Amino acid sequence: MFESVAPRPNDAIMAVMEKCKADTRPQKIDLGVGVYKDATGNTTILKSVKLAEEMWGREETTKTYVGTVGNQDYCHDMLELMLGKDHPALLEGRVGAAQSAGGSGALRLGAELLNVAAPNATVWASTPTWANHIPLISDAGLRMGSYPYYNRETLGVDFEDMLSYLDDHAKSGDIVLLHGCCHNPTGADLSPEQWDRLAPFMAERGLFPFIDLAYFGLGRGMNEDTYGLRKVIEICPEVMLAASCSKNFALYRERTGLIAAITKDADKAKTIKSQFGAIQRKLISMPPDHGAAIVTRILRDENLRGIWVQELDEMRERMLGLRQLLSEALNVQGGEAMAAAIKDQNGMFSTLPLSKEQVAVLAQDHAVYLMPSGRINIAGANVSNIPKLAEAILAVL
Ligand code: LMR
Numbered sequence: 001m002f003e004s005v006a007p008r009p010n011d012a013i014m015a016v017m018e019k020c021k022a023d024t025r026p027q028k029i030d031l032g033v034g035v036y037k038d039a040t041g042n043t044t045i046l047k048s049v050k051l052a053e054e055m056w057g058r059e060e061t062t063k064t065y066v067g068t069v070g071n072q073d074y075c076h077d078m079l080e081l082m083l084g085k086d087h088p089a090l091l092e093g094r095v096g097a098a099q100s101a102g103g104s105g106a107l108r109l110g111a112e113l114l115n116v117a118a119p120n121a122t123v124w125a126s127t128p129t130w131a132n133h134i135p136l137i138s139d140a141g142l143r144m145g146s147y148p149y150y151n152r153e154t155l156g157v158d159f160e161d162m163l164s165y166l167d168d169h170a171k172s173g174d175i176v177l178l179h180g181c182c183h184n185p186t187g188a189d190l191s192p193e194q195w196d197r198l199a200p201f202m203a204e205r206g207l208f209p210f211i212d213l214a215y216f217g218l219g220r221g222m223n224e225d226t227y228g229l230r231k232v233i234e235i236c237p238e239v240m241l242a243a244s245c246s247k248n249f250a251l252y253r254e255r256t257g258l259i260a261a262i263t264k265d266a267d268k269a270k271t272i273k274s275q276f277g278a279i280q281r282k283l284i285s286m287p288p289d290h291g292a293a294i295v296t297r298i299l300r301d302e303n304l305r306g307i308w309v310q311e312l313d314e315m316r317e318r319m320l321g322l323r324q325l326l327s328e329a330l331n332v333q334g335g336e337a338m339a340a341a342i343k344d345q346n347g348m349f350s351t352l353p354l355s356k357e358q359v360a361v362l363a364q365d366h367a368v369y370l371m372p373s374g375r376i377n378i379a380g381a382n383v384s385n386i387p388k389l390a391e392a393i394l395a396v397l
Pocket of ligand 1: 013032033034035130132184
């Protein structure tokens with residue numbers, strides 16, 4: 001049976017994670033996988049999550065199935081968190097949502113549905129984009145293309161190029177995949193003014209927005225990080241949203257995500273929800289419950305919610321502080337552009353202008369691990385190793 005089956009290379013992000021794990025040098029710095037680490041280098045369980053789990057452990061009475069669209073209270077609470085309590089789309093019932101197995105599960109459910117709705121559409125993704133976007137979405141059957149986004153020389157967003165490329169290449173009915181905030185892998189986000197221009201640009205050309213919101217709350221703040229999403233929903237008649245609780249609730253392995261479609265009317269939202277249920281059933285039957293149950297508890301309990309907001313603020317501020325320090329340490333001859341970009345970029349990631357060879361030297365000679373693309377996860381550094389990190393980066397440049 002398996003004679004013709006060949007081994008597959010490890011996913012690039014997982015490969016860096018394993019290489020770093022195998023390195024026994026105590027001073028190693030892991031800037032690979034997108035997981036938040038505290039000042040001691042640990043990814044601890046949030047206190048709000050622990051408390052919610054204790055309460056949930058006492059209250060949970062059954063493990064019977066929840067259903068193919070998962071926990072709908074969770075979906076509602078998450079949508080309120082991202083859109084605001086009295087958002088018109090929620091009040092009018094124009095959102096069809098399902099709980100998903102993490103943000104990746106959400107992206108896959110969204111892509112499967114778009115392949116039913118528009119099998120001839122192209123999904124346009126930023127250059128670069130999160131490496132797993134491409135297999136996750138194209139494997140659902142959709143064709144993919146890329147639009148210019150990050151300029152590796154200026155280390156900023158080529159917004160005018162993005163618009164003119166989409167204008168020339170994307171046709172009405174095509175799908176544009178957008179990172180709602182904390183662009184992965186570059187940290188280079190659209191400004192509010194750019195979102196203000198992008199939303200009508202998409203609406204006028206009949207382009208469909210598919211927004212991936214995997215890191216909200218960890219960029220500049222909850223409101224700031226969801227600005228683009230709300231702007232696009234305000235202007236574009238239909239939107240797809242994939243969201244994740246992996247990072248902001250630190251629920252990584254609990255696989256807690258959400259897929260939602262904002263539709264033109266409430267009837268269509270019900271239709272879309274039934275589609276999400278049917279698609280999920282054929283793929284994995286139904287999503288795991290634990291993470292969603294915990295998030296719902298936290299969001300509905302004033303005390304737990306307060307603790308969570310504080311923990312989220314701490315994670316975000318720690319990363320902003322590290323960005324500031326790394327920026328200062330790199331702000332010497334040759335490092336000025338990186339120093340300026342790192343300070344302005346958002347969330348866990350920045351992509352440094354390093355070649356694969358330079359990244360390999362960083363690992364081999366300095367025990368510093370990052371993605372071959374030059375992507376760093378700033379949360380993997382700490383106050384005491386930033387000088388060494390900056391020295392190593394400047395040394396390979
Ligand atoms: C990352 O980009 O490193 C994270 O989103 C983790 C993953 O699954 O790739």
